[in-house]
Amino acid sequence: MGHLVRLLKKEANRKAVDDYISEGLALGNAIAAGELKDRRSVNNRQVADLHLSGTSAVSTP
């Protein structure tokens, strides 16, 4: 279903979903690399930039 939703959105709004997925991947990479502690607060996307600021990950491709 997720594929269909994304494909049917306008291109500009599709980017917001793609960026969100990329941000999650960057956070996950930082956890896997040991740069970020695997705690519940990592899920808080309102402060994702703060989490990522001290890591080598980037939030967008």
Next chain:
Amino acid sequence: MSAIGNSGLLGSRFDALASNTIDYWMLPDDPSLTNHGVLDAVSAAPVLPDASLQLYIHVPICAQNCTFCAFTGANSISYKMAERYSKLVMWQLTDLMDRVQVNGHHISSVHIGGGSPDLLGSHVGRILEGVRALPGCTDTTEFSVEMTLSTTQPDFIEELVRHDVTKASFGIQTLDPDLRAHMRQPRSLTHLSKVLDMIDGRIPVVNADLITCLPGQSLAMALDDLQALIEHPSINAISSYLLTSGASPSLIGGLLSGALPQQASPHDRALMRLNTYGTLLRQGWVRRGTNTYIDPSAVPATTLDKISGNECLGQSHHAAFLLGVGASAISSMPGVRLEQVSSLGQWMAAAERKEHPLHLPKCATVPQADTALWVFPLRHEGLPQHRYDWMLANGALDDEQVRTLRTLCDEASCGTRPRATNSPSSARSSWATWYAC
């Protein structure tokens, strides 16, 4: 995604399942927004002919910290704080209702989710009582409440029964103890029978969540979980979710580092989704919402009619109002997306001052008149013809969207139905089964 249609998974155009299945309603950040401007947009949101009204109350507290879950919030709450939070969400809900022009319109559903709403204990009664008193709340309004099995207590269940809640919902995710341990869940499910004993048949719909595509889960394991719940005498609704790494950074980290077992192959994952929906449909269960199926032989027809299905927590179409209150809650209505701050302390402090604590970067005042088009794969009712016609008549769709819809209809029709069609409404049932994964 495959360059050539129908050469991917199960004859579809896709080589893998989607990476994210949660917040499709989000829009690009807008640094120019102000609290005042967003609340003005809330007041200006028009009541269009196809308007509907649903309420969501978020409880940002959960004692568990499951690997798959994107929840963010506190892990405990005191009795006094639960009382205070219950009062504040009711203040926010009534204040928002006073601001919107749709106030007084029939409320089709009220969903209390989280987190673990059971951690409010008996204070959930204050919320249920307050919502019941709102204009537009009637006997046909659906009330659904989530809970966590390990923390649910009898006083909470008694409040749900006392306030005539339609649906109680909890996560099981999987019955396999090893998979549960990987997800940081209790290995055993001893709390399931305790909670079902507390409910004792007094809540008409009892829903259990399952997750497919967990690390280490095979197709057979996923189908065994499903069959066990279908046969369970006290469970008459099942919501089956696709585990997506896009939702939880912790899950991504665990998979990348090797701390978690690998997931099944993309082909087997697609089969898990297709077989889950296929099995439920063959059993005669009916779809409500995005991922929820209900056994119609175990639920009165009048109750089934109430279930509108809003677990995806977003608008179904441009005219819909979904008012969300509490920390982290998201509202959507014509021309507005409103997101509350996720910090519980910050949210409560602002609400005490009678302020709406918005996280402005994630708010938006941009109309999404095309919502019904891209939400319809998530909706049990598909895309009603009148909504498609409305979008075309109001210039809501660009050429690419119309072209994409027609192409997908052709692909779905070729794959699963004997007759080809370009009509979105006639193609919806094939999409629901074929492209559900």
